Amino acid sequence: MNNMSATTTTMTMKAAAMNQSKVSARGVQVYYGDKHAIKDVAIEIHPRSVTAFIGPSGCGKSTFLRCINRMNDTISSCRVEGHIAIDGEDIYDPKVDPVQLRAKVGMVFQKPNPFPKSIYENVAYGPRIHGLASRKSELDDIVASALQKAGLWNEVKDRLDAPGTGLSGGQQQRLCIARAVAVSPEVILMDEPCSALDPIATAKVEELIHELRENFTIVIVTHSMQQAARVSQRTAMFHLGNLVEVDDTDKIFTNPDDQRTQDYIMGRFG
Amino acid sequence: MIDITVPADRATVAPSKSILTVDARTRQRHAAEARFRLMGKIAVAISVLALVGLLTSILSNGLSSFRQTYITLNVYLDPAKLDKQGNRDPEAVAKVTTFSYAPLIEKALTDAMVAKGIAIEGLNAKGASELISKEAPANLRRYVLSDPSVIGETVSFDLLASGRIDGYYKGRVTMESAELDRNISPEQLMLADELKQAGILTTKFNWDFFTAPDSSDTRPEASGLGVAILGSAYMMLIVLVLSLPLGVAASIYLEEFAPQNRFTDLIEVNIANLAAVPSIVFGILGLAVFINFVGLPQSAPIVGGLVLTLMTLPTIIIATRAALKAVPPSIRDAALGVGASKMQSVFHHVLPLAMPGILTGTIIGLAQALGETAPLLLIGMVAFVREYPAGPPEGFFDPASALPVQVYNWTQRGDPAFVERASGAIIVLLVFLVAMNLIAIILRRRFERRW
Structure with missing residues (x-):
């Protein structure tokens, strides 16, 4: 927004883009050294909805997910080409600071990875480094509201000083979601968030994703077809680095256009 | 779905072996493991032995250095020798060398021997004073310089015994070895025994070992770390x-x-x-x-x-x-x-x-x-x-x-x-x-x- 040279044209383009999609990718190519991991992917991700990425292992869905908040920057051999925009702003623009981007695009990982600190510190860390609270009471409010949004508040409100690593796996994952939510991101990326959880904890996280959809744009990578069908409004099918097809979840699961999607959903490969 | 077809005649071809009897191959494997375990035990035993041997040798040689033999004497700090002007001027006192302190110690020892009625045949006052380390006068001088007001008083002072006397009580020096040693004589060792009985010669914890500086070759008793x-x-x-x-x-x-x-x-x-x-x-x-x-x-x-x-x-x-x-x-x-x-x-x-x-x-x-x-x-x-x-x-x-x-x-x-x-x-x-x-x-x- 501090770019004073922004012309009216780009402003209208931005407005137009906002109406239909939160994240828009065009011609994205990702290379790990010589390996071509993502091939010319183009996708529109709708705001305030859940988009699921499905596909067999190694198809590039996680790689593409990590492009959206530039987590791939940390891998030195990884090279990303093409265009990914959030609200019409190119996130691979040289002017973009990935640190700032990641405050806007939060991430939840496959394995619950709370910091080895107290529950409170886990959630407060993000707001603190981004300077979101000027007083202790404000920070307390942010922590409480993030934990409430993550559906963890009632379970931990009496032991905020207890170590986050002492919680159960499902609670840890919800703590990680609270940690991501506390920074007030616009997009939350989830990389197989339930793969390390039991069915009960999974159900809780899915319920939570359902609620979070009202305020956030969520992209979730999953290996579970049922999960994609349960939580997402749109589903994207990846195969061997290609985006096979993306459409409404109902359509993908009932009447996909591509034979490969059909086969994958039926469990014929993958 | 994978279908596994079991050959129908397999059971008749190779009859199932009893697990109650150990076959040769298994015995071989167990023997190999037993050999390896034994080698491991031997290796550990050798290292432990080496370590124990090292520690024992160091401790048996070194522990005695934490104890040191001292001769406690009441030394009269004679103003006539230490402060001829009599005004306790630190600079003047500092000019008095270590040599002037040696006679004071010698006299204190003679007095103590007379008081306790100790006399060894064939040992004069000078020979007796050789029981005391050459470092002792220097230590006494340092003590006086730190507080010149003690001059004129009689002070009880722990004086280092010479290295040979110290060695006598640590088993390094014997009467036989003293015969051949020109640094010590059997008479001196006898005097040391008499002094020990009189409670003048004692062995105490050696704090100086941790605080004293190094010393010359002839004064091992005074050396410290x-x-x-x-x-x-x-x-x-x-x-x-x-x-x-x-x-x-x-x-x-x-x-x-x-x-x-x-x-x-x-x-x-x-x-x-x-x-x-x-x-x-x-x-x-x-x-x-x-x-x-x-x-x-x-x-x-x-x-x-x-x-x-x-x-x-x-x-x-x-x-x-x-x-x-x-x-x-x-x-x-x-x-x-x-x-x-x-x-x-x-x-x-x-x-x-x-x-x-x-x-x-x-x-x-x-x-x-x-x-x-x-x-x-x-x-x-x-x-x-x-x-x-x-x-x-x-x-x-x-x-x-x-x-x-x-x-x-x-x-x-x-x-x-x-x-x-x-x-x-x-x-x-x-x-x-x-x-x-x-x-x-x-x-x-x-x-x-x-x-």
């Missing part, structure tokens, strides 16, 4: 202050920030090799660079500290990098995922988790440096130093000794009393090393956290 302990402490301080921040900063940069390319690979290989370079090479480097080129003083803890820093750096870097590597990458991802910068993720999350490993590596590096001798010999720390270095930081530039070098130095001396001293110094060194390792373990326990 004071200068060496101070020198070693100064060097450890320098090593800690220089190598910890340098090593940790270098490892964090190499591990977390540096790009992976030929140049960093080269640095990595060199650091690994540097850890294996013989320590004497670092001594030559220190001599060439710090003393000859930079012009730092010889025998000074600053040079020793710098050389040992160079030696310790690779150890610390390797340990720190291993500790950083052991922090799970998920922690870094978590921090970056909420928008922490690279530096914040390292300093807020990775470094605290790596702390126990870093501290352990540092202390083990320091312990290594504490026991290092060879490079110090080359930079002149083997010199005979009797003056205490000043307090830090000026003291870093004063000549000093170091514990391992002191051990080396004492083993070179002729008098057998120095063998005991050297073993005692080894015990002190070992105690320091064990203490440092204990600290490493305690720190590791304290900082260790689950994740």
